[in-house]
Amino acid sequence: MRIALLEDELEQAQNIQNLLAERSYQCDSFETGQAFLSAVTHRSYDLLILDWQIPDMSGIDVLRNVRTQMDWPIPVVFLTQRDSEEDVVKALDAGADDYLAKPARPAELLARIGALARRSQPDSQKATLQYGPFQIDIRSRTIHLHEEELVLTDKDFDLTLFLFQNQGRLLTREMLLERVWGMTNDINTRTVDTHMSRLRRRLGIKPENGFRIKTIYQRGYRLEAMQNAPENTHTDADSIPSAG
Structure with a gap:
């Protein structure tokens, strides 16, 4: 599975990439919303992970762009320090499929990603x-x-x-x-x-x-x-x- 990660803090991005690599997930990391949107428009990804607070636009704006530009319901997970009920509801209403507050527990993050992957590709395990x-x-x-x-x-x-x-x-x-x-x-x-x-x-x-x-x-x-x-x-x- 190929994942695109939007995270402007390089150390956190590297930690997430290392964690995903343990499950043989390929993960490309991007520091800005514009770079992220350009990549997901032209390359093939199976799941997206978004931070909320990034330099050039909000994660919500990135999500809305994804839902407008992409013609299939790619799974999207928010991974952010913002953890108020209002923020969670706003992200889900904008089209997010899941929401985790930082710091995410590694096993839980992997479990959430796996669940979304199975839900989005129900035929992937069939012969x-x-x-x-x-x-x-x-x-x-x-x-x-x-x-x-x-x-x-x-x-x-x-x-x-x-x-x-x-x-x-x-x-x-x-x-x-x-x-x-x-x-x-x-x-x-x-x-x-x-x-x-x-x-x-x-x-x-x-x-x-x-x-x-x-x-x-x-x-x-x-x-x-x-x-x-x-x-x-x-x-x-x-x-x-x-x-x-």
């Missing part, structure tokens, strides 16, 4: 995932459409799994390259465009099968479930070209 006519077997790394196995490359599988687990969420090209290809610097985003075009055909992503991959101009892609999609039927016309 087989079903999305309409698509069945994804994580252990065997196979995908079936209408019970027929598709012929896909390893990268096809990784990209498909990431798309379905994040359906409805805008995924920038940078996010996809980072999470699927493991690349972060000096990368050509045309790699994603080429692969996505080919994947549409290989998977049979079309209204008849209940999903579409929408291209968001100059930003990335979003897998969307189709509303009022035709009833799923399997005919010869539905056969998917192999990866060969």
Whole structure:
């Protein structure tokens, strides 16, 4: 799990990063709200931890920006010295999912983060995932459409799994390259465009099968479930070209 931390006190930020690393969580720390917002808009994070009092804006303002700009309900935890009931209510009303006062007990912080992660990704512990006519077997790394196995490359599988687990969420090209290809610097985003075009055909992503991959101009892609999609039927016309 990848976490973005907003904390302007470097020693505290380092302590939190070290704690999260013990659970194999990757944590990037930011000292200002602007740097934090820029990062979460262009990179892929699974959970956010916010301080309230930071140099350039309040944590509440950062949270409101996150909820306005991001198109999926990423879990957000406030970790701050402000502990009045009024502050807790204000943060929760603004869209926070949890609230802890500093200094947080390490075991409790990890437990809260783990609970939010499980709640936001309920399918993450399952071996087989079903999305309409698509069945994804994580252990065997196979995908079936209408019970027929598709012929896909390893990268096809990784990209498909990431798309379905994040359906409805805008995924920038940078996010996809980072999470699927493991690349972060000096990368050509045309790699994603080429692969996505080919994947549409290989998977049979079309209204008849209940999903579409929408291209968001100059930003990335979003897998969307189709509303009022035709009833799923399997005919010869539905056969998917192999990866060969």
